[in-house]
Amino acid sequence: MMTSNHHETHLKSSDFITDVVIGMSDGLTVPFALAAGLSGAVSSNSIIITAGIAEIVAGCIAMGLGGYLAGKTEQEHYESELQREYDEVAHVPEKEKQEVKDIFATYGISESGQELLANELARDKDKWVDFMMKFELGLEKPNANRARNSALTIGTAYFIGGLLPLSAYFFTNTPTNGLLVSALFTTICLFVFGYFKSKITGQRPIAGALKVTLIGLLAAAAAFGIAKLVA
């Protein structure tokens, strides 16, 4: 029962969900705040829409390709460390055995226990390397499609998240009306998003929803104030 709880937590916060949350968090907040900021500084919706769409496209590409690069880097890092562990196991096995023993020593395992474990691990090079990757370096084998999937998911989530607040300016005729509708609509979206995000990550949903909504509104209010000052 308890073990299955652990397992559930791990399943829930999958790579896909994590990426949706990353993209949607910024997507719902930044274009909304930018549009809100411009609403206090310009007189026509069309500039807000142009700027909003430019921002969404820029953010989408920057975050999507950023996610792609991060995924690739993670994979290359894993592979180069894997190669290094294979080299070490082949060329300095006694040193690697000592590393195994050191790991177990920190957990209070006796000298003879350390010795036994190091020798048993050393019987199978692949498993030994797996062990070192996970327990010495804390690295898990990344999913091969992670980088590409990450890019698409983060980018799409940012795009959708950004269009929601901006859409209010399509259907209104002044920045002030646009801002009112956008703020109302985005507050609801932020709350709903924050609620599910918190549920998924195991936080208290209402408290989490309030936090996410507050950040969005704070960002928008700050952008509005600064843009009014600058313009």
Place this chain on the structure above:
Amino acid sequence: MMTSNHHETHLKSSDFITDVVIGMSDGLTVPFALAAGLSGAVSSNSIIITAGIAEIVAGCIAMGLGGYLAGKTEQEHYESELQREYDEVAHVPEKEKQEVKDIFATYGISESGQELLANELARDKDKWVDFMMKFELGLEKPNANRARNSALTIGTAYFIGGLLPLSAYFFTNTPTNGLLVSALFTTICLFVFGYFKSKITGQRPIAGALKVTLIGLLAAAAAFGIAKLVA
């Protein structure tokens, strides 16, 4: 020698550096691309500056507070799992011993080795729980100030990264000139940033610098094209 290499890698990619990279990656790219997009669609620098500053403030708060929430969530998650492991060790010790054995069974450790390890671990509850946190759940104790530091570092890096490309519009008198200076200046900044980022994360510096620069320029070109279409 080889072990000290591992260690170096870990030291280098510290939380601080990671946060600077997160903030600076988006900060150098998104405000630059937004300004570039607007340059093709509006006729005065002042709107670009207003929109750029609104974006930087919005992004700064969204990313900074987002980093704060993420850090807090990580810490709460760690603490709730820690509590759960202490409960399990106290109330279902045999089940926990079986989990220890299962972990080592996957690495080809013999039944008697598993038994020895599980029994030795069980002598010290704190170390046993530490072991389960790291090796069953893959969780490391987060730094207590991580959330606050993360927020400040990411926010500041985004702010500085965003002001660099935008500054070109302060010193020029038309969007076209602003865009030219900004693109030139930002290309250099992206390259330098990509170079050091790659060095720090152990990638090939020149290849990494080119990738980072390309993403920034792609985002700007896409924003420029779309903004021209929409306006």
